[in-house]
Amino acid sequence: MMEMAARQRMNNDRAVPPAGLLLVNPQSTRLDADGSVWRLFHPSGFGGKYWVGSQRGQRFHELMEQARYSLDPKKRESIYAEATQILHEEKPWLELFQEVVVYGTSQRLTFRPRADYRLIVSEMTLAGR
Numbered sequence: 432m433m434e435m436a437a438r439q440r441m442n443n444d445r446a447v448p449p450a451g452l453l454l455v456n457p458q459s460t461r462l463d464a465d466g467s468v469w470r471l472f473h474p475s476g477f478g479g480k481y482w483v484g485s486q487r488g489q490r491f492h493e494l495m496e497q498a499r500y501s502l503d504p505k506k507r508e509s510i511y512a513e514a515t516q517i518l519h520e521e522k523p524w525l526e527l528f529q530e531v532v533v534y535g536t537s538q539r540l541t542f543r544p545r546a547d548y549r550l551i552v553s554e555m556t557l558a559g560r
Contacts, residue, residue, distance in 0.1 A: 468518070539557055
């Protein structure tokens with residue numbers, strides 16, 4: 432465990448030890464690859480600093496820049512599909528585990544977990560209301 436500022440400084444300086452491991456959470460409130468994938472693999476993102484594929488002139492970088500400025504949802508989906516295929520093939524980092532999400536609730540509460548892990552209180556109801 433590291434203090435957050437020291438961790439960020441280590442990442443900014445590209446000083447993660449060669450055999451070092453980082454725990455990151457790619458969750459994004461944007462519900463879009465730009466908010467999760469590009470945040471992590473942008474040239475200055477956590478993974479981008481260490482992966483040549485995220486640098487300017489590389490296909491992945493070009494795709495992500497195209498998608499983030501497109502307003503056409505179908506085009507964005509197609510571009511992100513190609514970009515994530517590159518991630519799948521090149522494997523710029525190794526995912527060691529997927530964190531399990533655990534919720535605690537009561538019979539008084541109507542609650543349905545969301546695939547994006549967001550907790551939207553307006554989607555919940557209390558019994559008798």
